[in-house]
Amino acid sequence: MIISKAKIDKSGKALAYSSELTEEILELEEIFDLYRADHLEPLSNTTLELQQWLHGYGSTYYIAQRLKRKPQIIRKLKRLSVRLTQLQDIGGCRIIVNSNRDVNDLIGFIKQKVSTGSSFKLLKITDYRERGRDITGYRSVHMILSMAGKSLELQIRSRIQHYWAESIERTSVIYGHHLKEQEGDKAVIEYFKELSDVFYEIESGREPSIQSKISLDKLRIQAQKLIETSDKNRVFDSFVNDDIVKTLTSTQGVSESLNNWIIVFNWNTGIFTTWEEVGREPSEAVRKYIYYENQFTSAENYEVVMIGSSDIATVRQTHSHYFGIEKFDNILENLDSTIVGFQTRMDIDVGARQILGVLQRRKYWGKKGISIDTLRNHFLKDLITIESSLRSLRDKGLINMADSQSPVSLNIKKKSEIESYL
Template sequence: MIPKSKIDKAGQVLSDRDRVYDELSLELGYVFDEYRKMHLEPLTKITLEIQSWLQSYDRKYYIAQRLKRKPQILRKLRRLSVRLSQLQDIGGCRIIVDKNSDVDDLIRYIRVKFSEIGYARVVRETDYRELGRDDTGYRAYHMLLDVSGVKIELQLRSQIQHYWSESIERTSVIYGKRLKEKEGDDCVIEYFKHFSNALFAIESRHELPRDVEISLQEKRIRAEDVISREANSVNIGGHVNSDIVRTMSECEGVGGQLNNWILVFDWNDGNFVLWDVVGINTDDVVSSYIRYESDFLEEDNYEVVLIGSSDISTVPHTHSHYFGIEHHNAALEGMEDSIIGIAMRSELDIGARRILRTMKTRKFWGSNTIKISTLKNHLCRNVATFDASLILLQKKGFVVGSGPVSLDIKMSNEINTFV
């Protein structure tokens, strides 16, 4: 066990940007790495435990874990002026469910389950959903867990709460500022706070007053103007790398086994750089993490993240922006893309919406049909979830036909809402 005083000394020295790197820095770097590594085994244990509980959960969910990045930890120490041993989110597990009411149900379910195991307990619960965090507008439900003496953070989010989080991450890449850490112009951060409030109102089934819509639109325009002026040196030319998930899935082990994945993202152009599956052995996993962090430095605008999942296809849902930035022409989405109809759009996955968009653009309506093989292998060849997404569209009645298919003209209003 590493003495707490040495852990805190490591955090203090390594987070001091003015300090000249010396032998003490090197020694305390090892202490930092060992302390972070201590979180991985209990994190994996509780993630797999929760995953086993969710097998009887009869609604859609996504679950993944992550071990916090070293640069992110050091920035947090500087920003909050806290000790390293006080940080409680070095190991984190995230669960995303459809609706806010599903979050409530899951909270009750998980509380009961934690009362039945002896090695882990809920230490504290914090609900950011109704008011959002004062600094950014972030919304989620957090449970602080004690797992075999190690603090682990469990995040529970609805799809809409997660949509906001991914939106601010995507904009951060384009802007070149970490907005969740309050970097950047106040008006951009203010926009996201109001954006979060608007999404909460919609998720709560409250009608958004027209003056609020107009005010939010004005804030968006001001924020976009700031971003366009301050981020003119950033050349975002990224794209969402959908095919890579299919390739990664071929490297997965036996179903149900959790694998750890290294993802490297380039902030310079918004592109996914590379991935590596690093297994489950704690020493090997963290050694690989440290090596990649050394090879792809934050100073060069790279971001290295370690994510654990039993199904890699869930990771683009839980951490989507690491796979590339799709819409880079405008930093912030317009009202029609972000507010109107979002509650309905959350019912369809990204793949289903891409299929709809493709068929609508190519005017495959009614009697103007297309073969499924042509749609899959040519027009939608980058949709990794094509088969499942098409079945979903057929179940909803948007796509009709069992051989050649087309969009149902009678469903045009609903389809237009999604795309």
Template sequence: MKDSIPSKKQVKKAGEALANSNSSTSEYKKAMQVLSIWRSLHTTPLNTFQTTLRRKVKSLNFYSPIIAQRLKRTPSIILKLQRFQDMNLARMQDIGGLRIVLSTVGEVYRLQKNILEKSSRFDHDLKKLNDYIHDPKPDGYRGLHLIFRYKSVVHPHLDGLLIELQIRTKLQHSWATAVETLGLIEKSSFKTGEGDTEFKDFFKLCSALFAHYEKQPVSEELRGFSVIELAKELKILEEKLNIFQKLQGVAISSQYIGTNNKVTGDCEYFLVELNLRDENPQVNITGFNKEMKDMAESHYQRREITLRDEPKVDIVLISMSNVKDIEKAYPNYFLDTELFIENLQKICSTALMGIAQNKN
């Protein structure tokens, strides 16, 4: 096993080749092979983290938690390498990622406290903590990010691999989902800073309204604005851009969700493929049981290579305990923004109703 693990020098070199548009075909192919091996190494740490965190979440008696893990998509890795010139593939922090979605901000911080307590038996080293709830990103993103260095007695050859844990509320999760979904519709990666300014302003306003609702700080740009002012500005932008209509018009109905005969209650890994090529978007889910982990990763790699030049197909390999929870954890792959629209409309109508009552 150890002999097949690329060195960090080899991984860094592979990342440089993938980021370089002038790399030869042979250099690119070799780099992809290194990336595939390097990415797959993160599966064991992810499984360890998920098992431990499921136990913690259960002990804390949270209401309806969602827990999922995923290996970062190859196009996303390459894009990140291209966007940040100093990015080292061997030090990329989110190749292996876990997401926990909870009901309230209080639950988010209760879980964080439990994980970081010395007596909690979570023995991995915390490398970095970014609290984007208390200090939202300029684009409005909110959530708690913890980066850990994996440590294991059983798998010491994997020590030092970085795992990212995201903890969000359902409201924060719905915002991030809407950003990704509208990005797919508009063919702009809003989450990486691309796209029309007015669309991005819309999501900043949404984030601020959600932050007020959760009684948390808003992004620095919008601090000082009242809920009413934010709601009025958002209403103007939404009517101009028809964002709700666009989001509601693409939601995938159950008749366009396909599963193969491998998807059973025994499956642990799921390959989720979103196809936007046809008039009716479709999601296909392929399930693999625990013993088929290597097959799942191999199939994931082959499909990514096949779809490399197909911008209207998105694919991700995730691990969850129940196939029914996939849509809750990754609603962007189902173009599902119902929760986002429902909460935003409720918050805005409450704020603007106050104006009408004051006028009367």
């Protein structure tokens, strides 16, 4: 089905600015969905070609793709006052490498590969690393590619640039403001800007000044107070147990081909609601994507994303903001730095915290226990990491649980520690 450019742009304008639901709006939404869907096949082919090149690259990397979420597209149309056909990042691919130097090497590597023949064209390179893209401090290299008549965006980031981007992404949802779009309190935006600048100095081999570290620390304290006020469910300093990724990896493994997954994340509780494999076939994958977007809306604080990769474990790296903000000492392990990050308590996952909450509210302490089946079927139906979360609580001595068939209760000797998590 061939759709005119004017009709496509009209669909984008209708979704961005129309508040009434009419027959025409519904028809235009179908056109919008079809236009977005048309990016998936060119995107997948581009990602596969890049992946094949990277096999011979010789350095550590992570690669994944995503089809841009509808709420993001609509916000961008409004924010930039552009037409839908002008957007160049509806289909996007991301590559993460270890260092800023590796980013430089990879840019040269890709340019050389394109010059010797590829199925896509390299239209433009925009380097946001030296100054940052805007007042938020976003740093990355963006390559605009053209494949089968569709513009696609390739982002290349170092590990530390990616850490910053994922941190601000997670913070934005919990805080309730799109920080990368310059929404929210000035102190929070300024903190991330200064953090990005300090990271850039470190990656460039320069030690940040004492003054910049002191300024950053003051902003960090201010920003964290503002964020914590918005974080009613303590999602910010929680993380999601990796058990779901390990399970999917063990059943699906790694392949040379590409697969797509629909991920539904509930930001109200900080847990995955759904993680479904939808395959490579574009029309079926996008049909499922639209279905989940309609079922789990952004207005209700759900995030629905379709991610493509040859290895499901890659998603843990490329979209880490769903799993929790990594500790600074992990990110800066190879750098001589004394930068302090947000103070978080991340030694139990969010599922484990939910279990503690249920047991405390229901007064299951000491000898008074509850069966795991009852816990799962009556109180924690949506918790897909219940087994691994229970094991982590048992290993920390916070619950009494002899084995997977035994009743569960809170360890009364750890009462003060348990309450500190809640």
